[in-house]
Structures are given as structure tokens and as C-alpha cells.
Amino acid sequence: MLELAILGFLKDGPSHGYDLRTKVAALTGHVRPVADGTLYPAIKRMAGAGWLTRKDEPGAAAAPRRVLYLTEAGERELERRLRHPDPLDLSDENRWFTLLAFLRHLDDPAAQAEVLRRRLAFLEQPASFFYDGDRPMRAEEFGDPFRQGLLSIARATSRAELAWLRATIDSLDRGDAP
Amino acid sequence: MLELAILGFLKDGPSHGYDLRTKVAALTGHVRPVADGTLYPAIKRMAGAGWLTRKDEPGAAAAPRRVLYLTEAGERELERRLRHPDPLDLSDENRWFTLLAFLRHLDDPAAQAEVLRRRLAFLEQPASFFYDGDRPMRAEEFGDPFRQGLLSIARATSRAELAWLRATIDSLDRGDAP
DNA sequence: CCGAGATATCTCGGTTCCGATGTATGAACG
DNA sequence: CGTTCATACATCGGAACCGAGATATCTCGG
Structure with a gap:
């Protein structure tokens, strides 16, 4: 990092x-x-x-x-x-956001999009904290407010990043101006 | 952790x-x-x-x-x-969310609220990535989409957690039922 | 002029972690 | 009946990091 x-x-x-x-x-x-x-x-x-x-x-x-x-x-x-991020760079938030801050230095939109796709693939695998088997957990199922908060914060983060990733990958693939 | x-x-x-x-x-x-x-x-x-x-x-x-x-x-x-989280537990996301997942084991609402207050204090100090001096940065000021995304994701996360922290601290202080 | 504080670099000991590798058993499948 | 897979535990070398402390210089207020 x-x-x-x-x-x-x-x-x-x-x-x-x-x-x-x-x-x-x-x-x-x-x-x-x-x-x-x-x-x-x-x-x-x-x-x-x-x-x-x-x-x-x-x-x-x-x-x-x-x-x-x-x-x-x-x-x-x-x-x-x-261009070839270490697996930890894709899973650890600190490392990932650091990489994102400097991805502009990679002078190749296709390679940039590929990196984002890899992070997307990582985020899209279901996180067990979010699921009970295949069924998505609902925050209210946790008896304590702390796990409820953890779940809702994690979901908010996830949503924001997923939306951005998808939009940016599309934009890079289409060759849009930044 | x-x-x-x-x-x-x-x-x-x-x-x-x-x-x-x-x-x-x-x-x-x-x-x-x-x-x-x-x-x-x-x-x-x-x-x-x-x-x-x-x-x-x-x-x-x-x-x-x-x-x-x-x-x-x-x-x-x-x-x-x-009850006495290490400073790193409050600043490192991985450590903090781990602590949050188990804060229910602390059988003392006042102590729980105190822990949340400490995290709140940490989050409330302005992060330099968000500011240019005292002026909040706008995402568009970054020429590349990656730092724009980083900023918007970080803000979304921050907002979600701050709102939850404030609401939960209030609730614990008032002694509400969970 | 003197001390406090900011600037600036470096070292050392200890902790935690990753990655690779090794070992062993029971279950499932053909 | 043999192969493969999942379960389960363990060790080792090395990387990266934290915390504390040491050192030195320049600036500025009193």
C-alpha cells in the first residue's frame, strides 16, 4: 500500500x-x-x-x-x-482506494477498465455477512443495533461503488471523454 | 483485528x-x-x-x-x-467494523455510546482528501474519473456512517429499547 | 538570547500478517 | 477400489507495519 x-x-x-x-x-x-x-x-x-x-x-x-x-x-x-494489481489490492479497502487514486497514471483506458472489472468481480461475489445462505439478510434480523448499522453502512458503500464502477467501465469501453 | x-x-x-x-x-x-x-x-x-x-x-x-x-x-x-479500543481500531476500517460487529458483547449502553462517540470524533476531523485547505473539494475538480469516484464513494460511506452514529448515540443516551 | 515548536530524517524492537508448503482423514464418485 | 475433494491443523520465512525514541536545524515569540 x-x-x-x-x-x-x-x-x-x-x-x-x-x-x-x-x-x-x-x-x-x-x-x-x-x-x-x-x-x-x-x-x-x-x-x-x-x-x-x-x-x-x-x-x-x-x-x-x-x-x-x-x-x-x-x-x-x-x-x-x-496494470496487474496484487489480489490484496482488490480486496483490502485501503489498498484498493489507494490504487484508485493513482489509476490515472495508467495511460491505457482498456487496461484501466480491466482493473475496474476485476474489482467489480470481487465485489459481486456475495459477502456472507450479507446473506443467510442464499437469502439476503435484512438489517432488522439482527437483535443489536451495531450489526444492523454495520450491515446498512456496508450496503450503502457497496451500492455507491458498484454504481460508479459500472458507469465508469461503460464509459471507458465506449471511449468517452472523461 | x-x-x-x-x-x-x-x-x-x-x-x-x-x-x-x-x-x-x-x-x-x-x-x-x-x-x-x-x-x-x-x-x-x-x-x-x-x-x-x-x-x-x-x-x-x-x-x-x-x-x-x-x-x-x-x-x-x-x-x-x-471498552477501551486501541486507536487503530477507530481509524482502520477493517478493525472498526470488526469491533462494531461485536460491540453487542459490551453489556453497558453508556460504554457502547462512548465507543461510538470516539469513532464519531475521528470521522469528524476533516480528511485532507476531501478538502483543499478549508474549502471542501468538488468531485469535478479532479481531471480524472478515478479520483472523482474515490471522492464520491468516500463521501457516500461517510454520510451513511455519520448519520447512523449520531442516531445510535442519541438512542443509547436516551436509553431506548433496541 | 533563549526556549518552544515546527521541520526533517533515521533506527530498533516487536507484532501481525501473507504465502507456500506439508500432513492427515473421511466422503463421494465412478 | 482408487482418485478427488473437503475438512482440519500446523510450521516457516519473509514482508510490512507500529510505537517509541534519538537527533539536528530553523523560526519566532517573549
């Missing part, structure tokens, strides 16, 4: 750790700041993999910044991750 | 690993099966902590089942985790 976000942000231009921290936190649905202990090791890891290079930029700010530039290998890695 | 789910399910009655696997997978929004390599070590860990005991039940099924029983220490642990 983190690595995809870093690749995606750097694709828009060079940045540095402290700046990425803010941007990444803002991405994840609602502000969940990424710990420094997660971010900086990830940067180091990715530099080691050759996806980005670091240059010291002294005097730019209080502490010395190490500005990060996406390499060509990094661009290829981003493209690869967007 | 997993440990809370296991505690929560066992509170409803004894079960065994393979059964929990199905139940846990069904919980997490949409079916994301928990890997065996995650589940069984978790059970072992929790048995070591004294939260559950294992009894072999030969002949019940093909392979020998090890039926899991929640201990009193396990019940206390469940209660503790529900």
Missing part, C-alpha cells in the same frame, strides 16, 4: 519524506498518518530497489531534506502495479 | 479453527479469507495467553477438531478491548 502511494505521488513530481507523510496520510480514506517508522524504511527499501534516487537539498528547510526522484525503473514498477 | 474477531465469535459459543476461518472471512466487509498461516498461530498465541482452551474432539469430522472454548480471562480481554 505505502509503496504504491509513494510511487504514485512521485510520478507527479519529486518530493521528500516529510511531504509524502502528509500526502499519504491524506489519502487513506480518513486521516491515518503513516508512522515515520513505516515511511522512511519504505523509502530506503525503494531506493535500494532502484525505484527512486535521493538527493540532499541543503538549506531548503530547517532540517536537510532528501528530495526523492522517481527513476525509470520506478515508473515501470508503478505501471506494473497498476 | 483477528484476535478481537476470535474472542467475539467464541463469546457466542465454542468453535474450532476451520469454522472460525469461515466466520472471520465473512466479517471483513467483503470476503477476505484469513490465511491459515495467520489464523492458527493466532489461536496458539491466544491459548498461550490463557484466553481460550483447546479440547480435541475426535470423530466429529474428517480431521480431528480442536474445539476452542473462551476462558474467563478471554472474556475479560474481550470486554477490555471493546
